[in-house]
Amino acid sequence: MTDLDQLESQSIFILREAYQRLKPLAMLWSLGKDSNVCLWLARKAFLGQVPFPVMHVDTGKKFPEMYEFRTRYAAEWGLDLIIGTCPPVEEIDPSLPPAARSAARKTAGLAALIERHRLAGVIAGIRRDEQATRAKERVFSPRGASHRWDVRNQPPEFWDQFAAPIEAGAHVRVHPLLAWREVDIWRYIARENIPVVDLYFARNGQRYRSLGDQDITFPVASEAATVEEIIAELYATREPERAGRAMDHEAEDAFERLRTAGYL
Amino acid sequence: MNAPLSNDPAAAAAPTPIVIVGHVDHGKSTLIGRLLFDTDNLQDGRLDAALASSRKRGLGIEWSFLLDSLQAERDQGVTIDATRLPFTLAGRGFVIVDAPGHRQFLRNMITGAAGAAGAVLVVDAAEGVREQTRRHAMLLRLIGVPEVIVVLNKADLLAFDPTRTNAAAAELGALLARLEITPRAIIPASARDGDNIATRSTRMPWYNGPTLVEALMGLSAPLLPVSGPLRLPVQDVYRQGERRFVVGRIESGRLALGDTVVIGAGGHRAVITAIETWNAPAPEAACAGQSVALVLEPEVVVARGDILYDPAHPPERAMRLATRVFWLRQEPLRVGESFHLRLATAEYPVRVTAIDAVVRIEDLSAQPGDEVPPEGFADITLACAEEVLFDAFRSGGAGGRGVLVDGYQRIVGGAPVLGPARRHDAIFPLDAAVSHAQRAAAKGYRGAVFWLTGLPGAGKSTLARQAEQQLFAEGIDAVVLDGDTLRSGLNADLGFSPREREENVRRTAEVARLMAEAGLVVIVALISPQAAMRAAARRIAGDLFFEVHIAADAAICEARDPKGLYARARKGDLRGFTGTDGSYEVPNAPDLGLDTGRLSIAEAAALLLAFISSAIVPVASETRR
Numbered sequence: 001m002t003d004l005d006q007l008e009s010q011s012i013f014i015l016r017e018a019y020q021r022l023k024p025l026a027m028l029w030s031l032g033k034d035s036n037v038c039l040w041l042a043r044k045a046f047l048g049q050v051p052f053p054v055m056h057v058d059t060g061k062k063f064p065e066m067y068e069f070r071t072r073y074a075a076e077w078g079l080d081l082i083i084g085t086c087p088p089v090e091e092i093d094p095s096l097p098p099a100a101r102s103a104a105r106k107t108a109g110l111a112a113l114i115e116r117h118r119l120a121g122v123i124a125g126i127r128r129d130e131q132a133t134r135a136k137e138r139v140f141s142p143r144g145a146s147h148r149w150d151v152r153n154q155p156p157e158f159w160d161q162f163a164a165p166i167e168a169g170a171h172v173r174v175h176p177l178l179a180w181r182e183v184d185i186w187r188y189i190a191r192e193n194i195p196v197v198d199l200y201f202a203r204n205g206q207r208y209r210s211l212g213d214q215d216i217t218f219p220v221a222s223e224a225a226t227v228e229e230i231i232a233e234l235y236a237t238r239e240p241e242r243a244g245r246a247m248d249h250e251a252e253d254a255f256e257r258l259r260t261a262g263y264l
Numbered sequence: 265m266n267a268p269l270s271n272d273p274a275a276a277a278a279p280t281p282i283v284i285v286g287h288v289d290h291g292k293s294t295l296i297g298r299l300l301f302d303t304d305n306l307q308d309g310r311l312d313a314a315l316a317s318s319r320k321r322g323l324g325i326e327w328s329f330l331l332d333s334l335q336a337e338r339d340q341g342v343t344i345d346a347t348r349l350p351f352t353l354a355g356r357g358f359v360i361v362d363a364p365g366h367r368q369f370l371r372n373m374i375t376g377a378a379g380a381a382g383a384v385l386v387v388d389a390a391e392g393v394r395e396q397t398r399r400h401a402m403l404l405r406l407i408g409v410p411e412v413i414v415v416l417n418k419a420d421l422l423a424f425d426p427t428r429t430n431a432a433a434a435e436l437g438a439l440l441a442r443l444e445i446t447p448r449a450i451i452p453a454s455a456r457d458g459d460n461i462a463t464r465s466t467r468m469p470w471y472n473g474p475t476l477v478e479a480l481m482g483l484s485a486p487l488l489p490v491s492g493p494l495r496l497p498v499q500d501v502y503r504q505g506e507r508r509f510v511v512g513r514i515e516s517g518r519l520a521l522g523d524t525v526v527i528g529a530g531g532h533r534a535v536i537t538a539i540e541t542w543n544a545p546a547p548e549a550a551c552a553g554q555s556v557a558l559v560l561e562p563e564v565v566v567a568r569g570d571i572l573y574d575p576a577h578p579p580e581r582a583m584r585l586a587t588r589v590f591w592l593r594q595e596p597l598r599v600g601e602s603f604h605l606r607l608a609t610a611e612y613p614v615r616v617t618a619i620d621a622v623v624r625i626e627d628l629s630a631q632p633g634d635e636v637p638p639e640g641f642a643d644i645t646l647a648c649a650e651e652v653l654f655d656a657f658r659s660g661g662a663g664g665r666g667v668l669v670d671g672y673q674r675i676v677g678g679a680p681v682l683g684p685a686r687r688h689d690a691i692f693p694l695d696a697a698v699s700h701a702q703r704a705a706a707k708g709y710r711g712a713v714f715w716l717t718g719l720p721g722a723g724k725s726t727l728a729r730q731a732e733q734q735l736f737a738e739g740i741d742a743v744v745l746d747g748d749t750l751r752s753g754l755n756a757d758l759g760f761s762p763r764e765r766e767e768n769v770r771r772t773a774e775v776a777r778l779m780a781e782a783g784l785v786v787i788v789a790l791i792s793p794q795a796a797m798r799a800a801a802r803r804i805a806g807d808l809f810f811e812v813h814i815a816a817d818a819a820i821c822e823a824r825d826p827k828g829l830y831a832r833a834r835k836g837d838l839r840g841f842t843g844t845d846g847s848y849e850v851p852n853a854p855d856l857g858l859d860t861g862r863l864s865i866a867e868a869a870a871l872l873l874a875f876i877s878s879a880i881v882p883v884a885s886e887t888r889r
Contacts, residue, residue: 001488001553003278003357012555013513016499020568045511047504047557048542129350138375156371156592156675158378158407159665161606163675181350192543 004188008041011176013160014139015045015123018174019052021164022121025174026082028110028264029054030125031066032211033196037185038125038177040194043077053080053117057109059102060086061213069197084113099216099246100258107263111147114171121164123174124264129181130210130241133256138162139178145169147262173264182241183234190227201225210242218244279350279357280485283377283409286386287396291417295386295455295476296349296360302462303477305351353481370639371592373400374407374678381486382411382448384476389432389452390421393439398625402641405443406590406680410660412440413479414450419459419468424452426470442628449479488553489662492516493577494525495655497608498570502557509540509557510566515608515662517574520549525560526578528570529651534560552662569610571653579653579663582684583739584617585646587666588657589636593676597636597644600705603668605646605679611669612652615708618645618685645685647708647739654681703783704882709740711780712880713773713805714872717792717851718814720829720843721821723860723868724789727814730869731787731876740880745776746789760840766797773801780808785880793848810879812872813854816861818843855879 001009018025027042027050029035042050056070074081086109092101114122128135138154140162155163164172177185189196199208206219207230220243224233247255255263284292299305349360361376377383383404387397404412414436422428433450440447451460452471459465462477474482494517502509519525523536538559539547550556560566573579585605591597597616605614622633623641636642655663657680666679704710714731716724728744735742750772751758758764769792776786792798802809821843822830833841842848851857856875858868 001551006278006553009513009553009555013499016511016555020500044542044544045555047502047509047540049504135349154372154375157375158678159667160608161665161667161669161675163669163673165674166672 004184004191007180007184008044008188010179011038011041012045014162014174014176015042017162018121018123018140018172018176019046021162022172022174024117024119025052025121025123026055026113026117026119027052027123028125029056029070029079029081030211030264031056031062031069031197032125033185033189033200034125034127034177034180036194036196037180037188038123039077039079040192041176042123050077050079053082055082055084055113055122057084057086057106057113059105059109059213061102061215063197063199063211063214065197065199066211069195073195082113082117084109096257097247100255102213102216103247104258104261104263107147107258107261110264111262114147119171121172121174123176125177126175126264127177127180127182127185131255133259137175137178139175140164141173141175142167143171143173143262147171149173149260149262151256151260183231186227186231186234190231200230202229208244210245212245216246218246220244278486279359280382280480280483281359281361281380282480282483283361283373283380283383284386285373285377285383285400285404287388287391287394287400290386290388290391290394290397291455292386295384295415295417295453295461298455298458298461299360299476300349300351302458303351303353353477356481358480370399370403374403374590374592377404377409378407379486380409382413382480382483383409384480385412385414385447386417386455387414387432387436388421389416389419389429392432392435395625397436398439398628399639401439401443401445402623402625402628403590405445405659406588406641406678408657408659408661408665408680411483412445412447413476413483414440414447415455415476416450416452417455419452419465420454420457424465424467426468429468429471439628448482449473451476451479487660488551489516490518490552492552492661494519494523494572494574495579495608495663496525496556496558496572497610498528498566498568498572499609500568501566507559508563510560510572511555511557512572512609513555514550514552516552518549518551519556519558519572524575525572526575527560527564527566527572529581529653530565530570532564533575534562534564537561571608571610579655580684581651581653583648583651584685585614585648585652585654585666586620586643586682586685587646587679588643588682589641589668589677589679591636591638591640591642591677593670594638596638596640597642597677599634599702600708603670603676605648605652606667606669607652607654607665607681610653612648612650614646614648614668616644617647617706617708619643620645643682644679646679647685649739652681656683657681707741707783708882709785709880710808710882711783711785712808712810712876713776713780713786713788713801714810714812714876714879715773715776715788715790715792715798715801715805716812716814717790717798717854719816719818719821719848720791720841721824721826722814722816723824723865724791724814726865727858727860727869727872728787728789730865731872734869734873735785735876740785741783742785742787743779744787744789745772745779747772747791750775765793766800769797769801770804773804776801777805777808780805785876787876791842791848793842795849795851798851810855810875811851812875813851813857814868815850815857815859820861 086105089102092104096104126134138157142165201207202222202225207222208219224230286292351358416432419429429452452468453460460475464475495515496512497515498510499512521536524533526533536558540557599616599619602615605612619633620643621630624631657664664681666681667675668677668679670676716728718724725746732742732744755768758768776788779786830843832838833844860868
C-alpha cells in the first residue's frame, strides 16, 4: 500500500465507524478542496451513494464560482443537500476581532442546523496540519449541549477506538481527514481526478490556497495553474496554508476562541 | 490492483510517526523545536510566530513556543495536549507527536503514542529517572511502541562529563531492561544548544553513538502485519438491492477471491466471491490496512463485531481473560465493576473478577491491591458470559488491543489481552481476610449450599450433575458432593448406623460450608432421610443453606432403581435401606420442591438451575464495597 492508500483506507474506516455509531449523521460540505476529498471518500466508503445528508452552512458571502460548483455537483453526485443560513454579523459576539466575528456567523449557522436536525454526528474535513489548534483535535470529538470544544478535557483515543459518549443534546464531530497533509489532499485529487473550484488555480500570478468568505479570504502569490503545479509548489513552499485567512491572524488566540465556541 | 501487496519500503512512503515523551520540564518541546530548526523543517510562519512570542515576553528564542500554540499553554509555560508536526529528514517523512508531561494529561500521550513506530524518551541527565519517566516507559511497553530512543538531555548540567553521563545512562538502561525494552540508543545531548541533535557534539568527543537524527533515520518504517493470519473485524453490513456487502478493515494478513473464511464465534464458513469498490478497478486480493467491502457466499449471518479469519489459523477463545490495564478514569478501578471490552469492532460485556497485581510506580514492582488508581497499571482478570475471540497482545501487533468502555460509552482504560486467565494464576493468592461478601462482589455471584434430599432413585445425583454442568458453562464454579463419593474418601470410616449417618451428614455439611464460603456453588446430593439431620446441616451452613426436596413416589423410585439397591433390599441383601424401610421423612417446607415423577429430567433441571441462579445473586451489601 502507498501512503495515499493508507490514508484512504483509514478515512474510509472512520467514515464507516461514524455511520454505524452516530445516527442521525450528516457531512459538512464547504465546497473547498478538503471537503470535496471527504465527500469523495464517503462515496468510496459507501460504494457510490452517500447515505446521509450533506450540509452547506452558507454565509451568503462565498465566491460565485463556489455556488456554481455546489449546484453542479450536488446534482451530478446525487447528494441529499441541506443548505443552512447564518445570522447577520450584528448578532455575533462583538468582542471578537472583525474577521473572526464574521467567521463566527458560520458557527451560529452550524449550531442551528445541528439542533434542527438533532444530529448525533457531524463529519468535517479539517486536518491537523492546517492550524496549530486543529492539530489537537480527535477523530471523534465530542461536543456538549452547548457545542463547545473542551480542549483541556478530550477523551483518550487509541487503537482506532473512538469514543461516542451518550449525553443528551450532545453530538460528535467526526474528522476523517485529520491525518492528511495539504499536499496529500492535492495528490489524492490528482490521483482520483476529483473536481475542485477553479479559484485554487493561479490566474494573473495569484491563487486561493484556502477558500472561505470573499471578504475575509485573500489569494496568495502563485503561478500554479494545474493540480500538478500546486503539488510541486507545496513541496517547495514555506508559507502556511491559511496565510490568506484573515481571522487566523488578528490576535494570537482568535482562532482558538473560534474553535472553542464550536467553529470547525 | 496497482498498489503492491508488500511492505517494500520503496512502495510505502507513509511518514513514520514518532512520539516524544518524558517527565515534565525534561525538555521535550525544546528538543522538538531544535530538531525542526536544525533540520530545516520550519515553516516561516511558525518560526516568526515563535520569535514574536518570545520577544513579546522579553525572552531569547524559546524553542518550545513553536509547539505551545495555545495562548493558555504559553501563559502556563507547559504543553497541555499532544501536538502533531510533520517533518522530513533526507527526504524521509516523519510525524512528531509531542506528548505532555503533566500526569493528568496521560490520556493525550496515549492518544498520540498508540500509533507511533518509535518513541523518543527525553530524560534530564541531571535529574535522572523521575515518576513520569517510569510511567511513560511503562506505557510505551503497554501500548506496544516497537522502538525506543533515549535522549539524555541537558548534558551541559553534568559538564558533559563522561563518567556522570554514563552513570545516568546506566540507570536508564536498567529501568528499560525491567520493562523488556531495549533502546535503539541512549544519546547524551543538549537540546537547547543542539548538541547531538542534528550535528555531532564537539563537547562530548567521548560519545561514539548516533545523533538523534541518525537514530531516527534508523527506525524501521511502520510495518503493516501483512504476513500474519487473516483477521478482518466486521464493521458493518451494507445492502444495495439484492447485494450484500460485508465491510471492514483488514487487521492482519491478506485475503483473495476464492478464499474460504470462518465467521465469528459461530464458525460458519463462506467463500469470498467479490471485493467491491467504487471508482476503482475491483481487486482480486487485499491486505492488512485496507478497508474492503466483500461479497460472501453462501449468505451466512454476519454482523458487526464478527471477525472473519483464516480457517487454518483460528484466534484463541476464552471466557476469562488475563489483561494488563492502564487505567484512565478519575475514579479507581475496583473488583466487581462491569464494562464493555472492545476488541477491534467487537464489544463484550465483562466483569472485573480479580485484580491480580498492581504496579507500584515508584519501583515498577507488582504489588497486591484491591483497586487500580487513576493512571495506574495492573494485571486484572475479566470474565465474560460468552466466549471472546482474541489474539494475544504483543508490541507492534494488531491483536489483543482491548479497550474498556463504561455504560456511557466513554473509554476508561486500555486492557491489552495477554491470554486466557488460568484459574490459579493470581500472583498474590487471596488470603483468609477476604470475606464472603468480597468474593461475591468479585465473582458476581455468591457461594451457597443446595442440599438435595430425597429417596434413592428420586434423581438427586442426575439433577445435581446437570446443574453443575450448566452452571460451569455459565462461568460459575459449581461442585457436587454426593454421598457415595464422600463415603469413598472423607467418610470411608463411617457405616450406616444412625450415629454414623448423622456424622456423615455433619461432615458433609461442614465441607459444603467451607466450599460455599470460598465462593463455590455446592450441590449436595444426599438422601439425608431425617428432618433432624437436615436441620443440623442448615445450622452448620447458616444462611448459605437451601433445602431442595427431590420428590418421587417410592414406586417410581423403585422402578428406576439406578444402582440396583431396591432389588438388593427386596432380596434381603441390604438392611436399613431408606427406600424400603419407610424411614424417609418428607421435608415440611423445603426451599424448593421438584417432583421428578411428574417432571422430565430436563424440566426439573431447568427449574433447579433457575432456582440456583436466583439464589446466588449477591445481596445488596455484597455488591457495594
